[in-house]
Amino acid sequence: MTAENQFINGRWQAGAGDSFKSIDPARNEVIWEAGSATEAQVNEAVMAAREAFVGWADMAFEDRLAICQKFASLLEQNKEHLAMVIARETGKPVWETRTEVGAMIGKVAISEKAYKERTGTVENPMPGAKAFIRHKPHGVVAVYGPYNFPGHLPNGHIVPSLLAGNTVVFKPSELTPMVAEETVKLWEKAGIPAGVLNLVQGEVATGKALSAHPQIDGLYFTGSSNTGHLLHKQFGGRPDKILALEMGGNNPLIVKDVSDIDAAVHNIVQSAFITSGQRCTCARRLFVPNNESGRKIIERLVEVTENILVDDYEADPQPFMGAMISAKAAAQMVDAQNALLQSGATSLVRMKQLDDKKGFVTPGIVDVTNVDDMPDEEHFGPLLKVYRYGDFDAAIAEANNTRYGLSAGILCDAESDYRYFFKRIRAGIVNWNKPITGASSAAPFGGIGASGNHRASAYYAADYCAYPVASVEAERSTLPESLAPGLKF
Numbered sequence: 261m262t263a264e265n266q267f268i269n270g271r272w273q274a275g276a277g278d279s280f281k282s283i284d285p286a287r288n289e290v291i292w293e294a295g296s297a298t299e300a301q302v303n304e305a306v307m308a309a310r311e312a313f314v315g316w317a318d319m320a321f322e323d324r325l326a327i328c329q330k331f332a333s334l335l336e337q338n339k340e341h342l343a344m345v346i347a348r349e350t351g352k353p354v355w356e357t358r359t360e361v362g363a364m365i366g367k368v369a370i371s372e373k374a375y376k377e378r379t380g381t382v383e384n385p386m387p388g389a390k391a392f393i394r395h396k397p398h399g400v401v402a403v404y405g406p407y408n409f410p411g412h413l414p415n416g417h418i419v420p421s422l423l424a425g426n427t428v429v430f431k432p433s434e435l436t437p438m439v440a441e442e443t444v445k446l447w448e449k450a451g452i453p454a455g456v457l458n459l460v461q462g463e464v465a466t467g468k469a470l471s472a473h474p475q476i477d478g479l480y481f482t483g484s485s486n487t488g489h490l491l492h493k494q495f496g497g498r499p500d501k502i503l504a505l506e507m508g509g510n511n512p513l514i515v516k517d518v519s520d521i522d523a524a525v526h527n528i529v530q531s532a533f534i535t536s537g538q539r540c541t542c543a544r545r546l547f548v549p550n551n552e553s554g555r556k557i558i559e560r561l562v563e564v565t566e567n568i569l570v571d572d573y574e575a576d577p578q579p580f581m582g583a584m585i586s587a588k589a590a591a592q593m594v595d596a597q598n599a600l601l602q603s604g605a606t607s608l609v610r611m612k613q614l615d616d617k618k619g620f621v622t623p624g625i626v627d628v629t630n631v632d633d634m635p636d637e638e639h640f641g642p643l644l645k646v647y648r649y650g651d652f653d654a655a656i657a658e659a660n661n662t663r664y665g666l667s668a669g670i671l672c673d674a675e676s677d678y679r680y681f682f683k684r685i686r687a688g689i690v691n692w693n694k695p696i697t698g699a700s701s702a703a704p705f706g707g708i709g710a711s712g713n714h715r716a717s718a719y720y721a722a723d724y725c726a727y728p729v730a731s732v733e734a735e736r737s738t739l740p741e742s743l744a745p746g747l748k749f
């Protein structure tokens with residue numbers, strides 16, 4: 261537990277607003293409780309970031325990089341501790357939270373490369389001058405993070421923002437304040453100057469105070485489509501502010517002709533149920549051929565799914581799935597399953613909440629082939645909807661029948677089927693014979709439609725963290741050899 265939970269202008273202070281709690285969803289224990297940042301504290305954080313901006317942007321890139329590298333080495337030293345904090349706050353098994361900390365460490369080198377390759381300096385000769393392309397930071401940026409990767413996903417905005425010379429006000433998910441606090445402590449140890457990175461903790465009111473602050477130059481958001489759309493409306497008519505939105509998905513995975521059923525089923529399970537289905541890239545809709553080979557795949561999928569281990573984050577042996585983020589989220593997922601069953605879906609694997617005070621649910625699969633008017637909704641949990649299809653084109657059309665467009669995939673032996681699918685599917689991530697989760701930080705990451713606003717993050721985060729400046733430069737003014745008509749010198 262902590263009282264001084266806000267990091268503003270290089271100092272920890274207590275949130276003066278309403279108190280809020282973080283609950284370990286696997287053990288139903290309060291593990292963190294503190295006051296939220298008030299509007300005045302949010303203002304203090306933004307103004308500290310404004311004050312710190314010029315000095316930070318003026319620093320040599322190598323000096324900013326050195327602080328980020330120090331942060332990476334502190335993450336390495338504190339890997340086990342942070343992995344355990346993430347596990348306690350999210351319920352994710354520690355084998356998985358260790359990979360999350362690994363991704364946070366890897367982000368620094370990837371962001372350095374991306375900064376240089378995408379937003380570096382280019383010099384072109386021209387007669388009597390030189391032409392330059394350079395990039396400048398926007399100024400003060402707000403970073404909003406979700407709960408499912410409370411370390412890695414905000415880090416994916418924070419590191420490239422800092423490298424580019426922006427100063428940051430970070431508003432983490434109210435469900436994972438402890439991870440944010442522990443992470444920011446490492447930035448402090450790494451020597452981040454006062455005001456360059458500020459942390460404001462709180463619930464929606466804190467988020468609203470930050471997004472509405474007139475002194476932010478940009479907002480980088482990873483979270484739900486609902487909130488992202490609200491922010492988009494709020495930023496309407498404000499071309500002076502940059503908004504990067506990474507939101508949800510209703511992601512399709514199509515199975516066509518595959519010879520290795522177990523390999524296909526493994527890809528389906530990794531796509532649908534990793535992180536208890538709480539990844540924005542998770543497969544929500546599975547399309548299988550309505551024939552004998554489709555039936556075999558479903559049969560094996562059901563068998564493997566029924567045997568998925570769900571357990572505490574520290575259990576030995578380690579489970580594939582830990583608890584969902586909260587008992588409430590788990591109950592909502594079971595309700596979503598029941599609503600589908602009431603509208604005509606049939607259950608292939610019944611999802612159950614294991615304890616109504618905890619976030620554990622078993623994975624569920626429902627066949628929705630005969631359900632009319634399926635809601636185009638992201639069920640952010642381990643609930644997979646199966647569609648049996650007769651015709652490949654119809655399956656692709658249905659896969660595209662969503663307002664989202666984040667990830668999509670096909671499992672098939674024939675490369676021609678993949679090429680055909682690739683040309684027609686609408687999504688920012690399109691995979692072949694691989695899970696549709698686990699996107700690489702070294703590639704652009706983002707979706708289209710209701711999934712994002714064409715400002716992909718990960719490797720392309722460099723693009724929204726700086727704006728390009730074109731310059732034509734000569735050491736002195738010279739008269740041109742030939743003057744424009746009508747001029748006399």
Ligand SMILES: NC(=O)C1=CN([C@@H]2O[C@H](COP(=O)(O)OP(=O)(O)OC[C@H]3O[C@@H](n4cnc5c(N)ncnc54)[C@H](O)[C@@H]3O)[C@@H](O)[C@H]2O)C=CC1
Binds near residue numbers: 406
């Ligand atoms: N595309 C992507 O990269 C990813 C998307 N997600 C999506 O995130 C969602 C889960 O994350 P959550 O934490 O529930 O998202 P959320 O949208 O509820 O919250 C995200 C952040 O926005 C703040 N917020 C909420 N309402 C606000 C408002 N009206 N004004 C300003 N700030 C506000 C919250 O306090 C939190 O800090 C899922 O839908 C998932 O698909 C999650 C991970 C990655």
Ligand SMILES: O=C(O)CCC(=O)N[C@@H](CCC(=O)O)C(=O)O
Binds near residue numbers: 413697700705
């Ligand atoms: O942001 C990055 O560095 C790469 C993208 C990434 O980590 N994607 C993960 C997280 C999914 C999520 O955002 O929920 C994935 O695709 O599994």
